[in-house]
Amino acid sequence: MEESTVTIRELAEADIDRMVELANNEKISVNLRDQFPHPYTHKDAVEFMKMLKSNDRLIVFAIDYNGSYAGNIGLVLETDVYRKCADIGYFLGEPYWNKGVMTKALNLATSFGFEKLKLVRIHCGVYEYNKASQRVLEKCGYEKEGIFKKAISKKGKIWDEVRFAKINPAFND
Numbered sequence: 062m063e064e065s066t067v068t069i070r071e072l073a074e075a076d077i078d079r080m081v082e083l084a085n086n087e088k089i090s091v092n093l094r095d096q097f098p099h100p101y102t103h104k105d106a107v108e109f110m111k112m113l114k115s116n117d118r119l120i121v122f123a124i125d126y127n128g129s130y131a132g133n134i135g136l137v138l139e140t141d142v143y144r145k146c147a148d149i150g151y152f153l154g155e156p157y158w159n160k161g162v163m164t165k166a167l168n169l170a171t172s173f174g175f176e177k178l179k180l181v182r183i184h185c186g187v188y189e190y191n192k193a194s195q196r197v198l199e200k201c202g203y204e205k206e207g208i209f210k211k212a213i214s215k216k217g218k219i220w221d222e223v224r225f226a227k228i229n230p231a232f233n234d
């Protein structure tokens with residue numbers, strides 16, 4: 062059987078139509094901030110691309126699975142005393158779930174953050190019910206650091222947020 066390939070690359074205008082098809086899924090939006098809307102429209106994607114161009118603290122890659130656009134993964138660079146940290150966020154289109162794609166993409170984006178951007182720490186907050194994302198973070202060597210109790214208000218209900226982080230091995234004491 063042929064080995065599947067996962068790469069991350071610059072997001073392009075040509076990705077917009079497929080991004081809308083895949084992002085317009087409540088099983089995805091329920092795990093993300095409300096700024097990722099449902100339904101997810103062409104206009105939302107165009108505005109997102111525009112925002113990326115005007116915000117140099119936001120670095121978003123397309124995830125390619127066997128040469129096709131499959132989702133996004135991005136780093137939000139923090140400021141002030143947190144300038145060596147970034148928050149990481151991601152989504153993958155449902156047809157590609159449970160094939161190890163995000164585990165590969167997260168490893169690639171984490172390496173980019175540590176090796177190219179020289180970040181010391183990358184963190185991620187996951188809603189308590191999102192077991193798949195928690196598992197992906199664990200598989201990529203992120204450590205569960207704690208729980209922000211009842212931090213999340215999503216779709217009219219209150220949830221805990223599970224906080225994960227990975228430290229750049231170059232900065233391990």
Ligand SMILES: CC(C)(COP(=O)(O)OP(=O)(O)OC[C@H]1O[C@@H](n2cnc3c(N)ncnc32)[C@H](O)[C@@H]1OP(=O)(O)O)[C@@H](O)C(=O)NCCC(=O)NCCS
Binds near residue numbers: 165194197
């Ligand atoms: C979460 C998400 C990124 C996972 O991507 P993926 O490519 O399917 O992940 P992988 O295949 O690399 O790994 C998934 C792991 O979770 C496990 N898993 C899947 N569903 C699970 C569940 N309901 N409970 C527990 N584990 C689950 C899989 O078995 C696998 O672990 P394993 O390799 O030990 O068997 C993807 O489902 C997604 O984009 N979801 C919507 C958006 C989202 O949640 N973004 C993250 C916000 S923090």
